Amino acid sequence: MPELPEVEVVRRGLVDHVVGRTLVSVEVTGARTARRQPGGATEIVARLTGRTVSGARRRGKYLWLTLDGEDAAGADCLLVHLGMSGQMLVTGAGAPPVRHLHARAVLDDGNELRFVDQRTFGGWTVVPMAESRDGSGVLLPAPAAHIAADPFESAFDPLAAARVIRRRDTEIKRLLLDQTVVSGIGNIYADEALWRSGLHGRRRSGAVTLRAVTGALEHARAVMADALDAGGTSFDALYVNVNGASGYFDRSLDVYGRAGLPCGRCGTAVVREDFMNRGSHFCPVCQPAPRRRSGARRRPVVR
Numbered sequence: 001m002p003e004l005p006e007v008e009v010v011r012r013g014l015v016d017h018v019v020g021r022t023l024v025s026v027e028v029t030g031a032r033t034a035r036r037q038p039g040g041a042t043e044i045v046a047r048l049t050g051r052t053v054s055g056a057r058r059r060g061k062y063l064w065l066t067l068d069g070e071d072a073a074g075a076d077c078l079l080v081h082l083g084m085s086g087q088m089l090v091t092g093a094g095a096p097p098v099r100h101l102h103a104r105a106v107l108d109d110g111n112e113l114r115f116v117d118q119r120t121f122g123g124w125t126v127v128p129m130a131e132s133r134d135g136s137g138v139l140l141p142a143p144a145a146h147i148a149a150d151p152f153e154s155a156f157d158p159l160a161a162a163r164v165i166r167r168r169d170t171e172i173k174r175l176l177l178d179q180t181v182v183s184g185i186g187n188i189y190a191d192e193a194l195w196r197s198g199l200h201g202r203r204r205s206g207a208v209t210l211r212a213v214t215g216a217l218e219h220a221r222a223v224m225a226d227a228l229d230a231g232g233t234s235f236d237a238l239y240v241n242v243n244g245a246s247g248y249f250d251r252s253l254d255v256y257g258r259a260g261l262p263c264g265r266c267g268t269a270v271v272r273e274d275f276m277n278r279g280s281h282f283c284p285v286c287q288p289a290p291r292r293r294s295g296a297r298r299r300p301v302v303r
């Protein structure tokens, strides 16, 4: 699953190679690629052909292209779902077809924008833009209007987000992953941010200080910025790529995926436990687990 830094790398590549270009002809061959579009592939082709890509935008892990400079509620945009393995590639004119190529658009400079997706969870949808439900006036693709600002946006307010997290009073990692509270923090960076903060992900957010929750959000931003610095320069000039599954992105992680390896701070073996159908990785010393609740909930069963 691509995380925010990978999506941002793709967005930057699209800014360099696709923004300003007109989509001369469009072809969608993957049946699943168009499955979110009510009118299917035919409608995607009809609504994209001849239009000029005016912007490449991102909020959290959502990525979209604005069209013809129309930046208003109701205007079309191309929402790109990267899914598990979706790639937006830009190739030169006449590049040979590749496996798992599901959609392509010939650009007016002769290059070709391609959507390649091995596992076909991703796709393209042409959708109207709508105002964000947070009341900020930011325009988002309508299906993403409920998504909160991500830590890289100037509109993001870590203190306000931390207050929401404390008020919801549940496991803090669950809230870091909740895209309606703060967007773009996936499982990997939630674990990394919690390790940097010295917080166990199962700690109840209402019992963590406002300062510590704000700190965790700031760490999430910093750890993703570090990943972006490490990975943002490693793509070829004419090869815009995202592939979260292959380890293409050069990550240097402190706890995620390091179960059994020593914590970089104290040397204790990193532990992995199941959480929300995924894994949580943490140092049991630097990030002490919350104590189990006692009392009424642990009454012995009466037979």
Ligand SMILES: [Zn+2]
Binding pocket: 263, 264, 265, 266, 267, 268, 283, 284, 285, 286, 287
């Ligand atoms: Zn440790």
